[in-house]
Every structure is written in structure tokens, then in C-alpha cells.
Amino acid sequence: MGQGQSQIQVIGILQFQTQDPNQKPIENPIENILKKAFKEKAKYGGRLYKSEFNEALQIIDDLSSQQLKDTPLSERLFSILDKVFIFIDKQKKIGYLEENDYISGLKMILYDREKRIEFSFQLLDKDNDRKVSRQEFFDFIKETWIFAFQRLATLLDKTQQTSRYGLSYAKITQWSQSQLGQLQKEISTLCQLLDPKNTQYLDFSSFRQWIQSDAAVTIIARLDNNIVEVPLNLYRLEIKKQ
Secondary structure, three states: OOOOOOEEOOOOOOOOOOOOOOOOOOOOHHHHHHHHHHHHHOOOOOEEOHHHHHHHOHHHHHHEOOOOOOOHHHHHHHHHHHHHHHHHOOOOOOOOEEHHHHHHHHHHHHHOHHHHHHHHHHHHOOOOOOOEEHHHHHHHHHHHHHHHHHHHHHHHHHOOOHHHHOOOHHHHHHHHHHOHHHHHHHHHHHHHHHOOOOOOEEOHHHHHHHHOOOOOOEEEEEEOOEEEEEEOOOOOOOEOOO
């Protein structure tokens, strides 16, 4: 797509072993790290609200190979976890996560591949009808695309490189907007492959096919050596090797 070209990058699939339910629990250092992160960010009576949750996702960025904090996934993920734990605890009110919610939710994301698929599906299924319409699919990828180039523009501003390229924040974001037509064509082609009966939506099976395939998993905004990578789903999130 020309200068500042964005490309789709595939990240290898991480295989997790399931734990024997009869095995005695052992101390999990990750859980201790999550507890510490919660205590640092929870400001209101041991609760994390949406803004604090986003900040508390920094621990995922530190532990994993993908960045969630401040991305379009972050806000949607808070809503998903909030609903999950309301369903489990009928006395819980909407709008915040308690310590156990936060720890359990992030542990599921870090260790449970099936939960990552399910959560990724729910992140796009905004009307909760167990279908992702082509419009919902495109809208989220579009949101992530624009965000990636906004972040690239911010990075160039902070490092005082915009003048070097004769660019500005406005020019970079305008360029990303100008490519939306081409992006929509690419997404339409993908949807035709995933939805051969032309139902205009992806069911969970079709979504799983996409998320486990070599199709788009991140949006990369690049200008020379300046790179911003934003995930489109949670599936390939993995803990970094120490």
C-alpha cells in the first residue's frame, strides 16, 4: 500500500497442555504477580473499573508477547470479563472487577487456549447473538487499523521524527483513512472464504477457522524501522520465555 505500508503478520500457534484436575495445586508465581498488579491498580474498595483495568493490563504486556493495554481489545475485554463474572456471581454488580475476577480472567487468557478463542469471538460479537456479522468483523479490524497508525503517528511525534519524513500526525492518520477502501476489499475476500454460503455472518465455527488459520492476526503499522503491532485477537497471546 505504498510508503508506510501496513502488512498482516502471522504469529506461530502456542500449544498448551491441559492440567490434570486431580493434580494438587502448586504455587503459581504468575498468580502472585497478578495479585500484586491488582493491588497496585485497584483504587476504589478493592475494585478495578474500566480505566484501572486498562492500566492493570500492563502486566499482560510485561508477561506476554502481545500488547493489550490501550488497544481496542482492552475496552472490549473489560466488558466481556465483567459479564462473565456477573453470570458466575449473581450478587456482583456490573462495571467493575474484584481481585478474584481479575486474576481468574487473566489466568484464563494466559493459559486457556479455548477461552482465548471464546473471548476473541465475544469481543467481536457486540450484540451477543453468537454470530459475527461481516460489518462487525470489518468494523473491529477498521478500528484496530486506525488505532495502529494513530499510535505510529504518536511514536514518531514523541521521537521527533515526523519532520524528518515530512509528515505529521494528521497526514499519517489521513493516509490510514485513505486505505480503508482497500482494507474493506481484502476483508470482503476473506469473508467470502469463511462464509461460502454468503450468510453475511461468521458463526463460531467459521470464526474458529479464521482465528486458527494463517490469516490476519495483527495489524502492523510501519515506517522504516518504526513499527507498531496491534493484535486482532487473543489467540496467539503467550507468556514470554524468561
